[in-house]
Amino acid sequence: MPSDPPRNGNTYILDAESGTEMARLMKQDRLITQGMGGLFPERDDISTMHNILDIASGPGGWVLDVAYTYPKVEVVGVDISRTMIEYARAQAWTQGMNNAQFQIMDALKPLAFPDNSFDLVNARFLVGFMPAAGWPKLIDECMRITRPGGIIRLTEFDEPGTTNSSAFEEWTTLTFRATRKAGLMSAPDGRNFGITPVMSRLLHEVGCQDIDHKAYAIDFSVWTEAHEPMYQNCVIAFKLVQPFLVKMGVIKQEEADQKYQQMLIEMMMKDFYALWYYLTVWGRKPQ
Template identity: 55%
Template sequence: MSTSQDQSGSQADNTYVINSADAAEMARLMRQDQLVTQGMGGLFPEGIDLTDVHRMLDIACGPGGWVLETAFAHSDIDVVGVDISERMIAYATAQAKVQGLENASFRVMNALKPLDFADGSFDLVNTRLIVAFMLPQKWPWFIQECLRILRPGGILRFTDLEWGLSNKAAFEKTCGLFNQALRKAGQSFSPNGLHMGLLPMLRRFLQDAGCHNIGRLAHVIEFSYGTEAHDGFYHDLAVAFKLLQPFITKWQVATQAELDVLYQQVLLEMQLEDFCAVWILLTVWGYKPG
């Protein structure tokens, strides 16, 4: 692990909606990584051709689950993960060592600042679930930065999320309050705060940046009561909804007292036999010109 203090940034300029230094968040992301990979049907369910991919980067890798699994599945590819959280990078680095994955490595890095990699040094750059920190106005710059570190013909690949689709009132309300807070924070593409709003933008971003052969694949992960994913999502969201409360109160879309009541209701709702809910994910990828 190497860290670069000026690059990693302080908590003050960390735009992530949850405190990424929190151990509970790291534990939650470890579970969520598996739920998402499984729910999407694997690491590269779209079937991207990895024949010419020898070095890849995962930006905002969290505790490193995707990087470690990819490095294990593709021992001929060097997989690098970066994240703003020193705790997560330390954990991911330790995991790579324990698992004997010499082709996996990790560094602390702030994706909202110039990336500390040479031009053309990767064949594939990946992100998954960065909606919770990437600023709308930063997207065009961020894509250019990803393209800078990709070789010509390299692959840029984004997977992100829209949530809050369910048949229960407290569940919808909780997700809705978060969506409103995200908008008030200036971190949403939704004009009215009804959604997070990133999914409709992804293909356009790649097109505007001049990428070619742009592809898209949508995924629906259902975690209704009685489904295989229900238990995992129940535990994931029980932690997420709690850890999101400071962000929601900071942007004054609800009081702590209101959130406390809502939290109890949402836990009960998710345990009801008629609870139905899905996450929608979209993977969009394209190739750097040249």
């Protein structure tokens, strides 16, 4: 295994080394997989897959789940965060998962793997750090390291939720304004991240075949099972994003505190309605 490179500056809008963020990502990862109906809901059989890569794997939840479920598959997770990778390695060691490995690696740079290394390259929720101009370079790298006949698989979202809470909607609008100023948005009008409509095109442009997609929605209205975990996710994520919003000049700290508290109040009201949509797109590298 290559030595860990020093951590350089990154474009992640939340603190990638935060223990609080790591805990949030662990819970969010389980929520996403559950909402999708499993690890590979679009495939009935992965018996032809022997080596799988997860880009921006965070604390390693998806990698560890795949490694546990498919013990004959070698699964690798890469992430820029040393904190996340060290935690994931400790979890793999504790659980005796010799088929799960983790490496510190920056997804904004060329990936340190030989050509044709993986049967599946997976990436979920990169919009939190991937510049709009960085997507084509990343997909080129994914294509390079995917074996002929292998799969590139992307899962992304354009909004953190669609709700009837005015404070929630105001907060997401502020986030979009800030991410647009930071160059992290694909939508020309700045209304959302704008990545889901272009994912198929990104795969098509590198020559993928058999491109397909599957959409998911998590209902986190106040009476649903998903409300509590989504509420806790928002409590942490929307707090951690405040320094970024203030830094980008879209809001003052005092106003941010007020809007944040109002959003939490509205999310607990008995008539709170909410849906979170996300999309998986996949394509096959030609033989």
